[in-house]
Amino acid sequence: MPVVVHGRLRSREVERACGESSHKIHYQDIEARSVGPDLARGVASFNRVKRQAVVESEERLIADLQGAALALAEVDGIPEGIDPETGEIFEDYARIAADQMESVPVGA
Numbered sequence: 001m002p003v004v005v006h007g008r009l010r011s012r013e014v015e016r017a018c019g020e021s022s023h024k025i026h027y028q029d030i031e032a033r034s035v036g037p038d039l040a041r042g043v044a045s046f047n048r049v050k051r052q053a054v055v056e057s058e059e060r061l062i063a064d065l066q067g068a069a070l071a072l073a074e075v076d077g078i079p080e081g082i083d084p085e086t087g088e089i090f091e092d093y094a095r096i097a098a099d100q101m102e103s104v105p106v107g108a
Contacts, residue, residue, distance in 0.1 A: 002038035007031045065089055 008031040015022050037044045069082045069089050082089055 002041055003035055004038050005030060005032050005035050007033045 010029045010031065012027045012029065014025050014027065016025055066089060
């Protein structure tokens with residue numbers, strides 16, 4: 001599979017002794033910063049790897065929004081877009097819960 005490499009190509013020459021004579025050996029070293037498939041010859045999909053800190057932050061945000069949704073359910077009844085059994089926020093309604101979270105009294 002052809003690849004594209006971004007980085008530095010370095011050339012070096014080393015003289016080696018071989019019996020009474022010597023000969024030169026040429027080396028080509030690649031210091032690659034990134035490597036990827038050559039898209040001129042096909043199609044590829046990319047999945048970004050998230051750091052553990054980012055994953056944990058997203059999980060805390062989801063838990064906070066679910067907690068706010070349950071608090072809203074106790075104060076105002078169950079808002080649209082929230083599963084009444086689990087408190088799970090449906091995709092499009094996460095923003096609504098975040099906006100309404102400001103109106104929930106502290107300690108409610």
